[in-house]
Amino acid sequence: MSRVLVVGSGFAGLWAALGAARRIDELGTAADGVQITAVSERPFHDIRVRNYETDLGDCRIPLHNLLDPVGVDHIVAEVTAIDVEARNVTARQDGRTRVIGYDRLVLAAGSRVVRPNVPGLAEFGFDVDTFDGARRLADHLDTLAANPQISGAGTVVVVGAGLTGIETACELPARLTALFDGSVAPKVILVDHNPQVGSDMGDSARPVIETALSDNGVQVMTGVGVTAVDIGAVTLSSGAVVPAATVVWCAGMRANPLTAQLPVTLDRLGRLPVDEYLRVEGVPAVFAAGDVAAARIDDSHPSVMSCQHGRPMGRYAGYNVIGDLLDLPMRALRIPWYVTVLDLGPAGAVYTEGWDRQVVATGTVAKATKKTINTERIYPPLTGDRQALLAAAAPDLQTRPPRGSNE
DSSP states (O other): OEEEEEEOOSHHHHHHHHHHHHHHHHHGGGGTTEEEEEEESSSEEEOGGGTTSSOOTTSEEETHHHHGGGTOEEEEOEEEEEETTTTEEEEEETTEEEEEEOSEEEEOOOEEEOOOOOTTHHHHEEOOSSHHHHHHHHHHHHHHHHOTTSTTTTEEEEEOOSHHHHHHHHHHHHHHHHHHTTSSOOEEEEEESSSSSSTTTHHHHHHHHHHHHHHTTEEEEESOOEEEEOSSEEEETTSOEEEOSEEEEOOOEEEOGGGGGSSSOOOTTSOEEBOTTOBBTTOTTEEEOGGGEEOBSSSSOBOOSSHHHHHHHHHHHHHHHHHHHHTOOOOOOOOOOOEEEEEOGGGOEEEEETTTTEEEEEHHHHHHHHHHIIIIITOOOOSOOHHHHHHHTOSOOOOOOOOOOOO
């Protein structure tokens, strides 16, 4: 029995496992004796990009509903080490250590928010990086709403005015208004060390974002950082102290530290270099997909840490890892388009196309596209139907989301 081991169950990990299962199904008896095993810390596939939203009720999907129908084994454990010479991983499971061998490995362990050594951040900071982190934030806000007399109860400081920070800040004013129900005036402050918000969004989208933040009642403080976090206050690099009972850290992402265990040079985000087939360069039998991999999307651009790239990378990695194992043809990943659809809360959304992010839709039109993406497009089939799951895992590119029109 040959084992293909997939580490991770996020957008890349899930689709790598399903993609490999689809390829085995296509090959029939030619793939007899190949077993796919996924290993992840939790028995869920989380719709991570929705963690900024208020309602997370349908954002956590049990993995057994997705993997069991297609014959993929799943181990709930945290991978702590990778030995590419021995071709095995070490994992921690229920307080015990176990070693899991592989013939081929797909590393799709994702990324995590960077929490710098800011005094008090570890103790008093929150994030929306994970489902559990988003739930902790929700529980904290519920506690404040029940005790509005707490200093700074209605004030939230969001640190990092990138995409996640903007979406989180835009969601919070209405959320706080509903929670506090008039007992405290809510205040949301978006802080970033850059001179402008949405530094990656370009000149075309920035005015739309700035207007939306203003319309949503978000106060913006740029050119300033956070130097300390306390239980009821935030100290800024300017020396100002902001009374706030909540700090949400959205500043910076880095690939899972497992990438450092492979004998290659990582990029500035800690990602592995991979070829057009998602094979880790210079490391036999190892593929990488999603946020741990720096893939060439076209002739000029590397992949970005997003489900937009993670999902197809996973499907192609799953297809190719079986091809590599069985010495069969593989398929090169190329994605000829790039879009960004940024949720702006009650102010709608902004939809941009191209790497220079030219705005093509805003307001309610873009918001409808964002809703389709967040609630339909990025979800796997949820019926438990084997054929539907395998069909969705084809190594084909989706067309770009509908762009709508403001006319």
